[in-house]
Amino acid sequence: DTGVSQNPRHKITKRGQNVTFRCDPISEHNRLYWYRQTLGQGPEFLTYFQNEAQLEKSRLLSDRFSAERPKGSFSTLEIQRTEQGDSAMYLCASRTGPNYEQYFGPGTRLTVT
C-alpha cells in the first residue's frame, strides 16, 4: 500500500452516462497525476496538478474529461457521456515537489457497456 487511495475500485456504466472517480494522494504530496491504462499498455498521461492548479493536460484528453483538485488535497476525474473506448484502468499518482518519485494508487477499473 503506497498511501494513495482511489475510489471506487471498479465501475460499470452504460454508454452515455457520466462517471466520477476520486483520488486521495499521500498527504504531504502536492503534485498529483491522472493516467489511463489499457490492457497490455503502459500508463498514458492525462493531466497534472500542482496543489489546486491544473498545470498540464494531455492533448489526447477529450473535452468529455474534466479533473479538479479544489483544495489541493483529493482530486476527482469526471468523464461525461462515456463511450466504450473509455473502458480502461484510471490511475492516480502523487509526489512531493522536488522529488521525482511518483507513487500510484490501486486504480479504478472502468467498464463501459
Added chain:
Amino acid sequence: GENVEQHPSTLSVQEGDSAVIKCTYSDSASNYFPWYKQELGKGPQLIIDIRSNVGEKKDQRIAVTLNKTAKHFSLHITETQPEDSAVYFCAASNSNYQLIWGAGTKLIIKP
C-alpha cells in the same frame, strides 16, 4: 517526440535464475529512470530508480544500470522467485518530471 523502447515484451525464466529487462530512450535530456512492477489488477509499484549522475544502483536482488552515452538502462533481478512474476515497466523523465513509459515486460517465473 520522446520515446522509450522496452525489450523483451515477455520473459520466461526458471526460478532461481536471473532476469534482465532493457530499455532505450530518445531524449538525451532525460535524467531520471524509474522501474515499476505491476501485478494483475493493481497499480504500478516503484521498485527502484536511478538518476543520471549514477551508473548503477542495487537494492537486495534488484539492480539497475544506466549507460547515458548509449541512452539505455536495464533492470536486473537475481535469484528470481515466484513472487517476481508481474509486468515490469521502465520510464524516463527529464526536468519537467513527466514520465515517458516503456510498453512493459511480462516476467514469468517457472517453478
